[in-house]
Amino acid sequence: MKYDDEGIVSEWNEAMFKMKRLHELQTEINRVKMNLLAKHPITRQWNYEVWFNSVLALYSEGQAKYKDEEIEEVDKYKNLIELLITTCSPHKKKISSSYSGKNKYHDIFSSENWVMLKKLIEALETKVKKYNDLHGLSTKNRESMDGRSILR
DSSP states (O other): OOEETTEEOOOOOOHHHHHHHHHHHHHHHHHHTTSTTSBOTTTOSBHHHHHHHHHHHHHHHHGGGSOHHHHHHHHHHHHHHHHHHHHSOSEEEEEEEOTTSOEEEEEEEOHHHHHHHHHHHHHHHHHHHHHHHHTTSSSOOSBOTTSOBSOO
């Protein structure tokens, strides 16, 4: 056992669990991106919402390592996308009443809102992946301890 001035030093390393979480998030992102305008079979959210939430989860995995400017930049995208989803969603429900008095719900799609939202989520995903990679949460792209390149 190792000791320091504060007591026993932990031998626990969460790196493998973090990598597993990052892999699972990336798998989910890839899965929903196959049809972003469909409903997710489990959450029943739109796949673009699952995509956005999965990118935010990637962000939360690396955020502790980000510089203040990087956090500020990502948070601007996050806040703008959240505002866009709540106020200018690509999908809106229109309610109309029939002669029988029953309400009918129609899903109205706005391609303009969709294009804007998709571009912003793509930009957010690119930023998050760039910063996660920059802070060592992706493929190693530096030389190993003995000076040899890890990637050949």
